[in-house]
Amino acid sequence: MSSTAAATLPGRRIIPAPIAAALGRAALVVAVLVAMVGFWELYHWIWTSTGWSWPFVVNDTSMPHVWTIVKAFEQPAQVNQPALITVLLHKTLFTAKEAAAGFAVGAVIGFALGAVLVHSRLLQRGLLPYIVGSQTVPILAIAPMVVVWVNPKLPGPLQGWGAVAVIATYLTFFPVAINTLRGLQSADPRAIELMRTYAASRWAVLWKLRFPASLPYVFSALRLAATASVVGAIIGELPTGLQDGLGGAIINFNQYYSIEPQELWATNVIAALLGIVFFVIVVLAEKLIVRRAPERIR
């Protein structure tokens, strides 16, 4: 990247290369954010000043100003309540708890499922269609059933949010299972032959070869699953009527949209940030765990 070059004078390095690269990337992210905000406001200005109504009429309700949304964070949403940002952060922690639990359980189930399926072609043929089918059922259609089935059986501390975590699990396990299966099959056949020459047991081949070879695949699934678990948690909150999370906040602010649209937008921004945080955590974990050749093609 040119950022590395920019931080280096001939013969003298001002900032260490990895930090310079990280700064460069951060600057890029900020630049894109500024561009998006600029685009939003420009669009708002052009459509309101010309009066264009296609594809929708632009006004301060359909597209509140960015500064209105930002300001909403520091004002209370309702009288006698703390600032919106405080309320939202509490709700975010609640949703994050649901998503993290769902993500962890889903990742374990998905990985175990992939590890079982890789050893049996029969099970693959028999089960894969149903695993795929499970994901074509709209989550909104099964969420109420999950709540009805699961919630009464949960111990006290898990009541309510536990059922939502199950819904997040439902969205998480699928990509992990599919990619684990693929990853475990990705080991070089020559390497499997090599393990045979060591008279390696099935277990040793799985643990020393197939599992480490699968990690890049597993992690790309975990990245998808990280954001899916947040979506699952938010959607899972809708039919449960839980008011403690972001899903509850979205339903609530949706009802007042025509009066105070900026509050729903503010909630959306926070929900997006939560998804990004989950994603980044997985990427960082991957960097720490997976040792592989850097991509040759940039």
Added chain:
Amino acid sequence: MSAASVVRLEGVTKTFPHGNVTALEGIDLELTEGEFVSLIGPSGCGKSTLLRVVGDLVEPTRGAISVNGKSARQAREDGDYGIVFQSAVLFDWRTVAKNIALPLEMLGWDRERRRARVEEMLELVELTAFADHHPWQLSGGMQQRVAIARALAFEPALLLMDEPFGALDEMTRERMNLELLSLWEKTGNTVIFVTHSISEAVFLSTRVVVMSPRPGRIAGMVDIDLPTPRTAETRETARFFELVTEVRELLRSRGEHLLPEEEAVLE
């Protein structure tokens, strides 16, 4: 025969069910301790299959194999041989040292014993400075040296090599040939070496086994009586050229089965 027999094949035939291909037919071959035997022939002559039969990675349709006086399966399970493939087949997630330690882990060696042996092996293939590198940080030749160190780490009596230098450029290949020879002189292994290259086979071996294709048969054998230790100059001696010519003519005489592009490979 004075030296002990390490590998003995009797009437080994291998037919693959797909398309009813006879890869090997009636192979009789015996290797004694410390021999360096190259298998050479055009593609499809079954030389790799023969190597795999010895390693119990492919089961013969007919015939008997013994390795170190045992069945091929028993020999594999006892870790009687090390193998090197055309590609190094190193594990990306392991460092060079850990890659060499892999077979030792499989044998259940403790950490201290593994560390000591890996150090020895790194010295042997002159990669001590690269112990903590990952495979993708090494050149093709260095990767193959790691693969050889891994194959020799548990001191197997027999080394199976399937075109180990086939993917390397000519210069690296010749250097690797010299290195392999000096390793072989140090360790005294029995080696089966599969190759496409006549000069490589002649330069390395004590005996060259020439194979012909469809079905894979032994077309002839040439004892290589070049003096040892062999050096880069050995390739320029008259005797070397004579032996190369002898092997080439053996390949040619069975060449009536060859397709034009296979003929080209032998040039």
